[in-house]
Amino acid sequence: MSQQQISLPAKLINGGIAGIVGVTCVFPIDLAKTRLQNQRQGQQVYKNMIDCLVKTVRSEGCFGMYRGAAVNLTLVTPEKAIKLAANDFFRYHLSKDGRGLTVFKEMLAGCSAGMCQVIITTPMEMLKIQLQDAGRLVAQQRKPGIIPCTRLVTTNAVLSRSYNVVPSSIPRAVSATQIARQLLRTEGIQGLYKGLGATLLRDVPFSIVYFPLFAHLNKLGKPSPDETAPFYWSFISGCAAGSTAAVAVNPCDVVKTRLQSLNKGANEDTYTGIVDCFRKILKREGPSAFLKGAGCRAIVMAPLFGIVQVMYFIGVGEFIMSQSPLKLISD
Template identity: 90%
Template structure:
């Protein structure tokens, strides 16, 4: 056995909600050393060599990170790391150590290995569980969008209408008028775009946040609030790759009914045609009075935008989308993570699914209302078709200044209640799916998994 020193040691950790173990690299004190001792504290009696046990002199408790688990870093779930060790000199007259001194020549210390010493192993562990994360985000997004899309449609129409041209008085009034004029499925205009793209959008958002949280906490320490916000910021920047074109197409389809209803309303001048060579967009959103809007698909809109404006046409409003989604993620993810911790029965257990749902709802609605002014600006910028006397905007600053000047600060709160009602259950469902582990279950039942087992 070696002399007293910190020795590399592997702890195998198993969490109930994760179907595998994680090997955590640490150091513990192992070995022995001899010291000269006497019957009474080395003062009386003959001296002789006594073998001493190797114990901690400096120890640090670190947070274990479990890749692939719903909660990667739990500040209450720690493991010891021996930074230095020593052999104590004790009174051999009794069973207890009445006197301890640190022998300098037996004190050993060396750099402690990182929790995951091989970066490739860490990345490999992350990618192995990425398919399950994508499934969780996708399934949750589809379920959530199906449930709350009509409210999202009302939000878009309320945000786009100007003072003096109000067709809808409230969310309920908007939904009732939509059903009367466009039928039940009129409330789901643009839903096909969301249902198609929400899977990669939500999957990227959740998986990216997961990834950056792990990267920022891989030193074994718990995430500070600043690092949680930084991870959320990075996740928000990643998701706009999908979010911007999805919102762009969805808004055109959602707002078509408002423009048609506005033109049919007595006392409102018919809408002017969109100043563009895009025939599809013009005939779709600028209709003659008392005529029903012609149906158009998101595919047609995307094709025409690509043909006339290129890829940047689909990414109009990218800056405003970043302005909305990055602050949203900065608020949402840290708030959810800290709220969810309050519902844990014990430090080593995950919060129950209903608490995850409540945490997701509260965090989602709070973040949604906080960034609603940014959402109003984004919606206005991405609306290609304008009604009668509706302003056009050259950018974020121009949009902000015109809204303040002509509609007042209260315009930035338009649709805030609808947005909170949309985001709250949507992210509540997302977190339940994510924490229950639907993706892990599906992957465990896949043919490849069964064959490998």
């Protein structure tokens, strides 16, 4: 039991470090994903991921690709720590009978981990999306053929002041702290948890797919049952499982992104809930709309979870907690 108590903080450290490194590397692609998912038919500003990134750099500079990164980097450590540590916790207790883990138990552990992580994920995503989508709204106003609107449909005063701009201007900087304070003032704590149901709908299935798939792929790389897989195999397994799970739940991610976007451009729909959002997207944009940003999301999740597994293999957390040598050094 003492070993379990020592290893849990180490896992939290591993998850936090992996999250920070991963988010820093892939955040621009995540920004492109959010903007592509929020586009409506007839109002497309970006053709694809590359076009989105190029236009973002041209209009907002290199730092424009990192809009909302601060809130992600701040909250990704507890988010990844909860997700990974909770999965290990539930796997440990579900295998106490000595008979190991069946696929069903692995999926149950992943499901439980996904439910735990939304405590952090929902407000993190809520704030991040507002900041990421700001440039799309301005670019939409600038696009030829779209009548610029001087008043965007909004539900947030801070965002309104930042985004009510003329077509030739750039939105004034607004911080995640300002948005959070305004939401708490006007809607209470539930304001930060707008889209909670959709977040659960995305993250629970993601964890159900990801954790068992990674465990089985990683097992294929083990020289023997008692040995660990090489770090490169863990990285590949993490990438494969992460991208597969990301694409599988992309329709849920589209719904979540739309529901959590407080600001709407001209003639963009508002939604009353998950079912209403799903129905309107299907009716007005067709089934293909649910795959918007799927490629970006796969590219984001692959290295993110590959890095997570490498951190676990290297044992940075264990090194910090116990001063034992890192695996790659000792090998």
